[in-house]
Amino acid sequence: MALIHFWTWLFEKLGVTLPYGWAWFLSQAVFIVVLCLVLMLGVAVVILADRKIWAAVQMRRGPNVVGPFGLFQTLADALKFFFKEVVIPSGSNKVLFLLAPIVSVVLAFIAWAVMPFNAGWVISDINVGILYLFAVSSLSVYGVIMAGWASNSKYAFLSALRGAAQMVSYEVSIGFVMITVLLFAGSLNLSKIVESQATTGVLAFAHWNVFSLLFPMLIIFFVSSLAETQRPPFDLLEAESELVAGFFVEYSSAPFLLFFLAEYMTVMLLCGLMSILFLGGWLPPLNIMPFTLVPGIIWFLLKLAFLFFMMAMVKAIVPRYRYDQLMRLGWKVFLPTSLLWVVLTAAWVVVLRHPA
Amino acid sequence: MLEALAFYLFSAILIASAVMVIASRNPVHSVLFLILSFFNAAGLFVLLGAEFLGMILVVVYVGAVAVLFLFVVMMLDVDFAELKRGALQYLPFGALIGLVLVVELIMAGSVWVLQPAALAVKAHATPAGLTNTEALGRILYTDYVYYFQIAGLVLLVAMIGAIVLTLRSRPGVRRQNIAVQNARTAAMAVDMLDIKPGEGA
Numbered sequence: 271m272a273l274i275h276f277w278t279w280l281f282e283k284l285g286v287t288l289p290y291g292w293a294w295f296l297s298q299a300v301f302i303v304v305l306c307l308v309l310m311l312g313v314a315v316v317i318l319a320d321r322k323i324w325a326a327v328q329m330r331r332g333p334n335v336v337g338p339f340g341l342f343q344t345l346a347d348a349l350k351f352f353f354k355e356v357v358i359p360s361g362s363n364k365v366l367f368l369l370a371p372i373v374s375v376v377l378a379f380i381a382w383a384v385m386p387f388n389a390g391w392v393i394s395d396i397n398v399g400i401l402y403l404f405a406v407s408s409l410s411v412y413g414v415i416m417a418g419w420a421s422n423s424k425y426a427f428l429s430a431l432r433g434a435a436q437m438v439s440y441e442v443s444i445g446f447v448m449i450t451v452l453l454f455a456g457s458l459n460l461s462k463i464v465e466s467q468a469t470t471g472v473l474a475f476a477h478w479n480v481f482s483l484l485f486p487m488l489i490i491f492f493v494s495s496l497a498e499t500q501r502p503p504f505d506l507l508e509a510e511s512e513l514v515a516g517f518f519v520e521y522s523s524a525p526f527l528l529f530f531l532a533e534y535m536t537v538m539l540l541c542g543l544m545s546i547l548f549l550g551g552w553l554p555p556l557n558i559m560p561f562t563l564v565p566g567i568i569w570f571l572l573k574l575a576f577l578f579f580m581m582a583m584v585k586a587i588v589p590r591y592r593y594d595q596l597m598r599l600g601w602k603v604f605l606p607t608s609l610l611w612v613v614l615t616a617a618w619v620v621v622l623r624h625p626a
Numbered sequence: 627m628l629e630a631l632a633f634y635l636f637s638a639i640l641i642a643s644a645v646m647v648i649a650s651r652n653p654v655h656s657v658l659f660l661i662l663s664f665f666n667a668a669g670l671f672v673l674l675g676a677e678f679l680g681m682i683l684v685v686v687y688v689g690a691v692a693v694l695f696l697f698v699v700m701m702l703d704v705d706f707a708e709l710k711r712g713a714l715q716y717l718p719f720g721a722l723i724g725l726v727l728v729v730e731l732i733m734a735g736s737v738w739v740l741q742p743a744a745l746a747v748k749a750h751a752t753p754a755g756l757t758n759t760e761a762l763g764r765i766l767y768t769d770y771v772y773y774f775q776i777a778g779l780v781l782l783v784a785m786i787g788a789i790v791l792t793l794r795s796r797p798g799v800r801r802q803n804i805a806v807q808n809a810r811t812a813a814m815a816v817d818m819l820d821i822k823p824g825e826g827a
Contacts, residue, residue: 291628366658397757401681408689412661415693419654419700431697438693445685458759594802 301393306379313534314344319575320534320582327586354523359422362520366420371521371528374413378535381406385542386461388552388566399460400448403543407444407498410536411437414507414517417529421520429516432593433500433507439600440497446608447491450484450615451547464551474557478550483618487611488548490604492580495540497600499533501581503588504596537581538574545573633673640666653699661692678759 277296281288288296318333318341325332333340358364384399386392396402411434418430452458455466469477480488497504508516518529545551551573552566591599643662650656664687671680756764766774 366654396677398677398681398759401678401685405681405684405689408685411689411693415696415700416658427700431701434693434697438690441689 298393302383305382305393309379309382309535309538310531312538313531314348316534316538316578317344317347317530319578320585323579323582324586327583348527351523351527356524357520357522359520361422363420363422366416367520368525370413370417370420371525371532373416374410374532375528375535377406377410377413378532378539381536381539384460385539386464386546386551387570389461391567392461395459395461398458400452400458400463400547403460403539404445404448407536407539408437408441410498410532413529413532417521418517421517423520425513425515426517426519429507429513429519433517436500436504436506436596436600437498439597440494440604443490443600443604443608444494444498446605446612447487447494448547450487450608450611451479453612453615453619454479454482454484456619460546460551464546464553467550468553470557472557474553475550475555478548478553480548483615484548484611487608488544490608491544491547492577493599494604495537495544496581496584497596499537499540501537502585503591505590506593506596509590538578541574541577541581542570544577545570549573549577629673633670636666636669636673639663640670654696657692657696657699660695661688664688664692676758678762 277293278288278290281293321343322332322340333343336342336346358367381403383393384396384402386395414433414437415430418426418428418433421427451463455463457463457466467478468474471477475481496502500507505516507513508518513519518526521529552570554561554564554566554569640663643659643666646659647656647663650659664683668680668683668688671677671683
């Protein structure tokens with residue numbers, strides 16, 4: 271809002287009256303650019319954290335050479351990728367080959383448009399926010415398929431087929447988990463889902479979705495999001511011992527960097543989504559003095575960081591699944607459980623909240 | 627102004643990509659153009675204020691159906707040039723179907739002109755005080771609940787049919803039985819033998 275007034279004021283100084291629509295357009299553009307820059311910085315931090323946690327579990331030091339405590343390692347890696355040569359295989363479908371990483375990274379960025387970081391801190395507060403996120407995350411499979419097919423390589427193609435089957439399978443249980451949450455909250459708007467978990471009592475955290483009927487859904491969502499983002503133990507797409515590096519075998523330099531960026535961006539997105547759906551987003555855990563003074567964005571980022579820490583620990587600890595085990599878990603365990611929970615939650619809402 | 631601009635952008639890309647679906651030589655490109663046209667149709671839905679339908683179009687058609695299309699087209703080595711060779715003899719038939727569709731569309735559109743009273747009952751994407759999703763839910767689960775249930779049953783039958791068609795029990799396939807694996811103890815798996823030196827087992 272303040273930014274809209276700023277643009278109107280600035281253009282009045284220049285002797286032009288700016289219509290409200292254009293002022294809105296300019297301020298949205300500024301917000302989007304700032305969000306993208308912050309997100310890329312966040313990805314740099316998250317990649318470093320991932321490697322540090324992984325190293326700590328294995329009693330190594332991890333990246334510690336570039337900058338203090340290795341803080342600039344990710345930036346150094348990014349620079350290295352940018353200055354390398356883009357190698358395009360001669361047998362590849364060149365347009366699709368270059369389009370695939372762009373599709374991946376664009377989808378990873380646009381998903382953040384509906385993410386509420388704090389009360390009102392959201393680029394686009396649309397009514398069907400959670401559905402939008404579901405749609406965007408179900409599209410991320412196209413980056414994988416296009417890359418695998420366009421590379422014209424056996425390994426990449428096999429990995430793309432694995433990836434498509436895996437992501438479509440776990441998409442189903444993620445969808446059902448989202449349905450339980452939106453039944454419980456009574457809205458598809460992400461801000462309203464967070465507000466539905468608010469309470470005036472002191473023990474605010476007890477009112478979060480995670481400490482309710484929906485607790486098992488957090489576990490299912492967590493594991494499904496590991497599979498959805500191809501993180502270990504479900505990284506069958508890039509199983510080094512079988513497929514060299516998976517669907518991005520043929521990629522080098524900047525296109526590879528885009529895939530890498532998109533992967534970690536999606537991981538962050540799903541951590542943020544989990545903290546909104548289950549951990550009360552920007553709400554403080556206790557409604558008492560020092561906790562309520564902390565801005566909501568800090569709570570949101572803390573929850574996001576906690577969930578990412580859990581993901582990094584899983585990566586460090588759990589060995590890779592076999593493909594049939596992965597499919598069995600998705601279709602025979604998660605799908606029936608989440609479907610049962612949809613029925614249970616609907617019954618809970620009808621019987622306990624709206625008794626006839 | 628921006629809305630009209632967005633409408634013409636979406637429609638132009640939609641029509642162009644729909645033409646490319648049948649015009650492109652590579653079947654994988656065809657499917658990708660189909661996805662692009664789905665996207666732009668979803669954009670048109672959002673412009674109409676029917677955001678729920680737009681998102682569902684993307685989730686169902688782009689996220690699920692088109693992935694399977696792409697899967698099949700990539701896996702099967704279909705020679706589309708061979709298929710297209712005899713396509714010209716079906717041209718009159720195709721043109722006839724196209725003509726029928728165009729006439730029907732014109733008739734549906736002309737109702738608003740011929741019968742101005744019909745405009746009064748025109749369905750609105752967002753009734754006052756309700757979001758698009760809530761409005762759809764109220765219609766679907768009250769007035770049309772039986773049709774909704776029947777549609778669900780049809781889908782269920784189709785799903786069971788697909789499973790029955792592909793289910794075959796092959797003898798001699800080794801499957802992992804986790805319960806049996808977990809029930810296995812050291813006593814069942816290991817034999818302790820006391821072997822004297824120089825004698826062998």
